[in-house]
Amino acid sequence: MVLPSTADFLLWYAKSASHTKFRQLYKPKEEGSSYDAVYTRGTADNPFTLSDITAQKPTTVFDFVFEGKTFNPLPRGWRTTKDSMDRVGRADRIERVSGSIRYRQFLNDYPIIPRNNFWADTGTGSFTESKVYVVQTAQKVIERCILMATDPGDLVLDPTCGSGTTATVAEQWGRRWITIDTSRVALALARARIMGARYPFYLLADSRDGQIKEAEVTRTAPSSQPVQGNIRHGFVYERVPHITLKSIATNAEIDVIWEQWEARLAPLRGQLSEVSGQKKTLEEWEIPRERPKDWPLTTEALISDFWQARIARQQEIDKSIAAKAEFEHLYDKPYPDNKKVRVAGPFTVESLSPHRVLGVDEDDELIDLTAKDTIGEYEAKQSFPQMILENLKTAGVQQAHKEDRITFTALTPWPGDLVCADGRYLEGDTEKRAGIFIGPEFGTVQRADLVSAAREAGDAGFDVLIACAFNYEAHATEFTKLGRIPVLKARMNADLHMAEDLKNTGKGNLFVIFGEPDIDLITEKDGRLRVKVNGVDVFKPQTGEIVSSGADGIACWFIDTDYNEESFFVRHAYFLGANDPYSSLKTTLKAEINQEAWETLHSDTSRPFDKPKQGRIAVKVINHLGDEVMKVFRI
Template identity: 30%
Template sequence: MAKQVESIKHTTTTRPHIPSKEEAGYEDANSIVKNGKKVLELSKNPVTHRGQDPELYWLNKYGKDDRDELLKVDIRSLYRHEHIAPETLIKNLYKATETQPAQLDLFSVNTLFGNALEKDEIEKVSEYYQHQDGWTNRLIQGDSHLVMASLLEREGMAGKVQTIYIDPPYGIKYGGNWQIKLNNRDVKDGSDEALTGEPEQIKAFRDTWELGIHSYLSYLRDRLLIAKELLTESGSCFVQISDENVHLVRNIMDEVFGSENFVSLIILKKTSGLGTSLLKSVYDIIIWYGKNKEKLKYRQLFKEFEESDLVELYPSIEIDKKRRPLTSEEKLNFKQTMKTGTLYRTMDLSSSGLTPSCVFDFEYNGKTYQSLKGKSWKTNLSGMQKLSSIGRLDNSGSTLRFIRYANDFPVAEYSNIWDGIGGASDKLYVVQTSNEAVKRCLLMTTDPGDLVLDPTCGSGTTAYVAEQWGRRWITIDTSRIALNIAKTRLMTAVFPFYNLYDENGDIRQGFKYKTVPHITLKSLANDEPPATETLYDQPEQDKKKLRVSGPFTVETLQNYEPTTPEELDDEIRVNEEEGAFEEHIKQHLLSAGIKNGTKSEMVVFRSVELLAGEALHAEGFYQSEKGEEKAYFHIGPKFGTVSKKLVSDAIKQCRQKGDASWLVILGFSFESDIEGGSQSTSMGTFQVDKVRIHDDLLQEGLKKKPAKSAASFVTIGETDIALHKEGNTVSVEIRGLDIYDPIQDVVKARNVADIAYWMVDDDYDGSNFVVKQVFFCGGDKSEFDKWRKGLDNLAKDTTKKKVEKTLKIEIDDEAFERLYGHISHPIEVKNKGQKIAVRVISQFGEEIMKVLSVK
């Protein structure tokens, strides 16, 4: 029996088996890294050095010696962080009753995600990067340069991507390309309040734009070089940009792809221009290059005429075989005019050149016509006679002309000027591309089942459009805010259900598309059947089905410092920076102390000294009720995440020393399992606390004014999550959550208002977080209204029609109400050791995870 809620699965395609975050390190057993080191090496200028094109120069284009022609990139691992299949989420919202035997479980984890989740530990370790899993789309957090290099070298994806869409920052403004909260897009350039607090974003800003436009050009060049290697021979690369830097970006693309592979500049005309004291700018630009223009995959797109346009293009009308020009009134009342007759226009019958066999005198309606001097007719004598016999000639003027009806070819080819689609109409992110612009680029250059890559995810527009049109996708961003916006957008998306051409469900065969006739003078004159044009943007729809996003994984990039010999100088520089950073932390510990976020108490240190240990970086003395006590500090990375392994090492070393009562884990961000464990833990002789470092410590020299806050270090509060048991089911309740607000510089105790959404894995296996339930208590209800509307329509349809084998949809109103709250759907207790994992995401993109055991 066919399901009524479905998604597109790419069952004939595979992807490499990679570890989860919890399995990090196991992949080293069969790593491709040689002698502990591996870098990707690419020529920085593959075209101009062969003398094909002029070269653009900028500061540090070739590194310190200005002639280092090789781009070197570390090869790192990617880790699965979450498995998401919206089908499993939406099934909680309806009850299905059938007239036939019970439906099979079509939402099983292994069906949705291939076989990655059913292997034992030995198989997993031996097969990382060697074994292939079923395809799932990919949402990846990390630097796009490193992620693309990992895909290219570690996963062997050279020549596997059909289209790449890059929407980079248009320029290098201070704050115009990010936002600090999921639900706040009001970002003002130059405003400290609007500056992101994400360490990854601060690093990206400083590293990328250190040399201004020069750094910007290197940033783009480096990513385009890898993009070219990822593309198929028939592949396309699009870069969206403004007129500010389009000339420079096109120069770089000439150097990377070769000027001979330039395809087009597409003009995106906006509905309004940007304010300026001079001439307003009313367009953005998409630069289009092919990997190999001679082999480029191209699908012509067409636009259907508006009725108002038709009366301008076809200014005459035929009614009962009588022809005349349209009156002014008929042009104004064009809808009524279209019903009364057939619109037409006359066209020149002379060709552009001279063909001797088509030069002759032709008699029509008692008058003889000659071809123009130096030209011939567009067809031969028999062709002209055929046109005459079917009434396609017109002699109302001084020359003989061809009659073309509006319905001969009711569409027109798109040119490279696209009107009115410069920006998104329903922005979720401060910088967001129009769906329509991305859609046209993808439909022109890909087929269903092809792979699309966007290294500038933002709000996830490319992934969203690719999902709608049955393309596979990978999208990348460093920002937690951007990734969470994209994730929620994809989780809650509802798409039209397009009928597949292949009855067995192979998406690679495409959809069933609407077609239109293309009647031409030539086909009429030669009495040939007209050509047929396919409208790739108009597939057949089945309105009795609801389609949601297919399964996708959320992934993260491995974090470590450069280790290659070629980057030894950079490693020394990083180590020096880390030493300065630790000294910076020490001084702030002495001056500000540590604030207890839930009790508003302060711990003041008499002294703090740095240590040379790998896991314990400092020691300090403070006064407590018991007198003077000692604390050890683990200082997390300046740009990165505190890992579970380093915390374990710090605890071991603190236990071995045995002379401290407190271990403080300092960090800007923490791995989810670290974040979600007990925030304050007693280890017998000492206490362990996780303490968040205020983001202002990263922003010195970037913000205009130094931070006024004294709360440089704040303990992370406990997540208050409860399990309620009833019979053989349990439910999860989010009672409270202490969330640090970097804007107000406070920890808001037991405040659930700042939760953006939370997710539940009701049978967590310890290494794969599979999202089974999701709740958007702090999100936009309109997203779930789409689910409700879609299910309502299905329910009405199945109720009205008394057809056998119909699956009836019954809406679960209580389940919909729970979507906006803090209590989960009921969870069936399957076994004694069952674990339930809960992930809570704040409006700041921060993530907290807690694992509960069902007893």
């Protein structure tokens, strides 16, 4: 509260620290950073710095002759043995600086630094990414967590889905995912976000293309292992060398290369020394880059030959150093196959299943939530139905169109078994009476509950029954009328679970009626089926009629062409209306999308499908607010 905060904290829980999966991520040693002040020598594209070639303890001590001079490390020792020091010298990694020698360490020997717990680069992400959710988490943060703690094929769980950042990132990086939210709006946003995105295709290690890429990167022959395309084998990642003094000191190939070139370089030095009239043969470090003025013209070609061979030798040694050195995988940099476009893999969205939830106390006795003596101190202040009624009074009941909103002029308790309040509203100038039924705080309203409540409302002379519930079982959808009594099913917003924190402002879609979808089943000549959605039924409080609204209130609709009565599996998906969530995908895919195929997705009539093996199909219709209704058909 006193000092402004510059950072957020991320808590990392693990069952056991020693078993925690951890993939070290790296960042490049950036230009313009403090490294510029260190790597000041060499060329701009291959800078180096001079570092110590001595060790603190004088364990390896010997006279080392370099470029004709003798060096001794005392009171310290050398970092490596005599032979190795010679090798490091042959690799051109030693430099003489006044009275001592130093080791040449190139920036590219290890152009990265391990990431630590200070992430200064993730903050900006929130500004550059477009937000679809008020509390949307920055993608980079989630990405880093997933890349650091999981491998491709691992399962990521986010129980507070929101706009689905975790699921989107997991989908992008080939992780499996499960995400949960209490809010249908959040889930609808997440669903659209995941489906609408285009993801890169990364080369799988367990694929032929991957084997070829791996061979190219490691300069080896491609593996001939049979491939299965198993994502659990990971991707082919970029890697960077980690060249150390030790990796050079132990690379015996350097000597072989050096000897080979010496067969060419030694005679050239001999010739040069002779033609330029030296008393003794010039050493390698004594050969000038350009012909000194007092050397004969004929030495020019010899000098050029010498340097060509000398540079070629260096290149070969450097290649060997890079190939023999250890390297680090960059787990955040898999190679993409740019010829392939990827969209989300299949996933399902499941809502509360049609099972009644029974409240039991510590003795496993059923609790009757409405019985007076079960209301404890905590609940005494306000019971659940009471709180719902208060909100209902202020908020009214919304429908797809504003003008169809039901506003109560009065809402008073009613002593029924199921009908708990009497709501008055105006139909034109006439006052009408609505019986109010409130579903359980946790659980689903059954069709049978609605039938009983409607009967009670009819007997008590109400004009309409308005049910308010968090969830309705699938078969409740079809129940829209009992005799003269229309049954309106309002879906309560999950925010009502947190009633204490909810300001009773009458704003927000707390009670929304999403009517029964008007659906036709079409049987083709060959016996296959097609589904057509005509719209959604809307109750007109102005007239008391129920009319079909047309398909424009529908955002998308799905068919499970073989519904098992447990979970809804999206086997067909269609997108309607102006805000169709598929349009962003359509735009990103542009040239690559088959226009005809697209048209079949943007339709109120399904493609034909076979009769269900299990005897039922289910149709789920979702509006732009994320409300959904499901209708089951027995075929």
